Amino acid sequence: METFVIGLSIASILFMVALGLAIIYGTMSVINLAHGEMVMIGAYTTVLATKHLGINIYLCLPLAFLVTATFGLIIERTVVRRLYGRLLDTLLATWGIALILQQLIRIHFGLGLFGVEIDGLGSDLQNVPVPAELQQAIRVFGANIPVYRAFVFVAALALGAITWLLIYKTRFGSQLRAVSVARNTAAACGINDKRVNMLAFAYGSGLAGIAGVLVSGFKTVSPDMGTPYVVDAFLVVVAGGVGHLLGTFASAGILGEVQSFVATWANDVYGRTVLFAVVIFILLFKPQGLFVTKSR
Amino acid sequence: MTYRTASIIAYIAFFAVVLALPLVLNSFWTNRVAIYLVYSICAIGISMSWGYAGILSLGQGLFFGMGAYMLAMSLTLAVPENNPVPQLMLLNMEPNAVRDLCCVTTGSFLWIPFRSVAVGMIAGIVVPCILAAGIGYVMFKRRTTGVYVSIITLAFALIGQLLIINNQPLTGGFNGLADLALLEIGGFEFDPYGPSAYYAVAFTLIAVILLARYMLTGRIGQVLKAIREDEARARYLGYDVENFKLFIFCVSAGVAGLAGMLFTLTSEFATPSLMATSLSISMVIWAATGGRASLLGACIGALIVNFVGSLASESATFQPVWPIILGLLFVVVVLFMPNGIAGIFKAFIERNGRTERLGETRPSGKTERSDKSERVQTELTAREA
Numbered sequence: 001m002e003t004f005v006i007g008l009s010i011a012s013i014l015f016m017v018a019l020g021l022a023i024i025y026g027t028m029s030v031i032n033l034a035h036g037e038m039v040m041i042g043a044y045t046t047v048l049a050t051k052h053l054g055i056n057i058y059l060c061l062p063l064a065f066l067v068t069a070t071f072g073l074i075i076e077r078t079v080v081r082r083l084y085g086r087l088l089d090t091l092l093a094t095w096g097i098a099l100i101l102q103q104l105i106r107i108h109f110g111l112g113l114f115g116v117e118i119d120g121l122g123s124d125l126q127n128v129p130v131p132a133e134l135q136q137a138i139r140v141f142g143a144n145i146p147v148y149r150a151f152v153f154v155a156a157l158a159l160g161a162i163t164w165l166l167i168y169k170t171r172f173g174s175q176l177r178a179v180s181v182a183r184n185t186a187a188a189c190g191i192n193d194k195r196v197n198m199l200a201f202a203y204g205s206g207l208a209g210i211a212g213v214l215v216s217g218f219k220t221v222s223p224d225m226g227t228p229y230v231v232d233a234f235l236v237v238v239a240g241g242v243g244h245l246l247g248t249f250a251s252a253g254i255l256g257e258v259q260s261f262v263a264t265w266a267n268d269v270y271g272r273t274v275l276f277a278v279v280i281f282i283l284l285f286k287p288q289g290l291f292v293t294k295s296r
Numbered sequence: 297m298t299y300r301t302a303s304i305i306a307y308i309a310f311f312a313v314v315l316a317l318p319l320v321l322n323s324f325w326t327n328r329v330a331i332y333l334v335y336s337i338c339a340i341g342i343s344m345s346w347g348y349a350g351i352l353s354l355g356q357g358l359f360f361g362m363g364a365y366m367l368a369m370s371l372t373l374a375v376p377e378n379n380p381v382p383q384l385m386l387l388n389m390e391p392n393a394v395r396d397l398c399c400v401t402t403g404s405f406l407w408i409p410f411r412s413v414a415v416g417m418i419a420g421i422v423v424p425c426i427l428a429a430g431i432g433y434v435m436f437k438r439r440t441t442g443v444y445v446s447i448i449t450l451a452f453a454l455i456g457q458l459l460i461i462n463n464q465p466l467t468g469g470f471n472g473l474a475d476l477a478l479l480e481i482g483g484f485e486f487d488p489y490g491p492s493a494y495y496a497v498a499f500t501l502i503a504v505i506l507l508a509r510y511m512l513t514g515r516i517g518q519v520l521k522a523i524r525e526d527e528a529r530a531r532y533l534g535y536d537v538e539n540f541k542l543f544i545f546c547v548s549a550g551v552a553g554l555a556g557m558l559f560t561l562t563s564e565f566a567t568p569s570l571m572a573t574s575l576s577i578s579m580v581i582w583a584a585t586g587g588r589a590s591l592l593g594a595c596i597g598a599l600i601v602n603f604v605g606s607l608a609s610e611s612a613t614f615q616p617v618w619p620i621i622l623g624l625l626f627v628v629v630v631l632f633m634p635n636g637i638a639g640i641f642k643a644f645i646e647r648n649g650r651t652e653r654l655g656e657t658r659p660s661g662k663t664e665r666s667d668k669s670e671r672v673q674t675e676l677t678a679r680e681a
Contacts, residue, residue, distance in 0.1 A: 284435070
């Protein structure tokens with residue numbers, strides 16, 4: 001039962017990171033390797049905000065969303081926009097951006113070179129204080145469940161629901177879906193596809209930022225924390241089926257649980273190894289992913 | 297001057313510089329440059345599979361690391377204290393285990409063949425090839441293409457790295473294999489800081505370039521380019537696309553394995569960090585900077601990036617900024633120089649060639665081979681066969 005709950009919280013984080021990546025990859029065919037750095041920036045936003053502004057972790061959620069969405073917007077405007085249609089090149093360019101962002105945190109946004117150091121940045125490990133009410137554990141069916149893990153799970157569900165509403169119930173969502181199915185046709189019908197791209201990229205990055213806030217509550221924060229997330233999340237996206245919200249949800253759940261159970265049964269390393277093996281297996285035998293979007 | 301003459305001159309000049317360098321370098325820099333040349337060999341492997349056939353493998357580090365480990369295992373056993381059982385196994389073994397390589401820890405029998413250095417050297421190429429053949433067979437027969445190939449190879453490299461770190465008693469874990477003996481062939485010892493190891497690397501590099509060029513300018517190269525441009529069309533023309541891709545993927549892995557062995561020879565260690573994602577992606581960037589579709593370009597790209605990188609890491613001011621410059625380099629190369637340094641060189645030669653011809657009274661019959669005409673050429677050759 002405890003293993004199951006840990007699996008759920010791993011899955012929740014994976015889901016939030018993967019959701020943003022799925023929107024970006026699904027709509028624009030851009031592989032954003034800097035997505036993990038959005039998680040990292042979200043986590044650092046939390047560190048800085050709790051240290052300097054004294055606000056708690058709940059308020060950090062919208063704040064981190066705004067900060068990372070802005071970063072996403074800048075990245076889209078400056079680099080990604082020039083690379084549409086060149087899938088493998090987006091992968092390389094965004095890896096470069098990831099390197100830059102990591103190093104910017106390490107050198108205090110360049111201020112470190114002039115001897116100015118901001119508390120909370122740099123290459124050291126950081127910790128985020130978690131409010132007392134989230135540190136307890138509740139007993140459900142005779143198992144101890146940390147409230148924080150439950151909180152992460154609820155947050156992921158809420159974000160999933162909001163994203164679902166956004167994509168399937170709003171005007172922007174229908175434009176987004178139109179662009180991802182047939183970009184040129186959508187543009188010909190008067191949809192500003194460049195604007196849709198830009199907003200989708202920003203929204204996807206913002207989701208990763210929120211995931212970063214939640215991660216910072218139970219993991220130490222460091223400049224290179226993001227890279228494992230982007231790889232795992234990308235595996236979740238392709239295993240679940242590109243452009244399929246439910247597929248991302250299901251595959252995040254499955255992969256999170258697989259990792260958690262194998263990790264408890266053997267160790268962490270085997271947990272990840274089995275995770276990769278499962279994904280490779282899925283990709284080889286169902287290259288479209290578990291759920292296939294039907295399109296003409 | 298045509299592009300063909302210019303590139304032949306460039307190759308010869310490059311070989312001459314590489315061979316002459318140890319005459320002017322001290323032992324520290326001889327060793328450093330030898331390592332950069334090893335990285336060049338990696339970049340050639342990438343150029344072969346990515347530049348010519350369009351297969352972007354992000355797991356090249358796996359093959360590189362395996363090559364390094366194969367030779368490092370042999371060289372570990374060549375140290376007298378490590379006989380009959382390496383120190384690292386003695387430190388980690390069960391208290392009452394038999395002190396023999398067959399059964400000191402689980403899986404230690406895998407080390408037995410490596411008592412012979414020759415086996416280690418052959419395995420350094422053959423094992424990555426076989427592994428690549430296995431991965432490639434499953435991938436290409438399932439018709440996995442493009443970015444999925446990249447992701448699958450990336451995942452394999454991560455698995456490899458995790459398994460090596462995790463099996464501490466067998467592989468030395470996170471610290472890898474260090475304290476190696478020097479490689480000795482027929483009584484001749486290769487000193488990593490002397491010209492001997494340097495020339496071993498340099499001659500291998502030249503041989504790899506010449507062989508790869510011989511192979512890729514021939515029919516195989518043409519078919520691979522056709523596959524890169526349009527896989528379905530190549531298939532309809534009757535080519536066995538999967539086998540061609542499998543072949544170049546294995547060759548590329550073998551080249552990476554060879555580079556790995558030379559890395560062990562020059563740096564005297566092998567660690568799991570050789571299989572890290574960041575190194576695999578760096579290799580791709582070296583090739584991209586120099587020009588992915590040019591063997592010499594990829595080679596020079598690796599040299600320049602690593603050389604500037606190590607210069608930067610020696611100065612206290614530039615050391616923290618270097619990763620940012622490297623990141624910007626990724627972005628700039630991808631955005632503005634898709635064909636890298638070699639592409640700029642080619643454009644320059646062709647522009648000069650054109651002005652020369654305009655000045656001549658009688659234009660020569662030779663036409664330029666632009667990218668487009670090259671593609672048409674490819675299709676024509678493909679159709680002829």
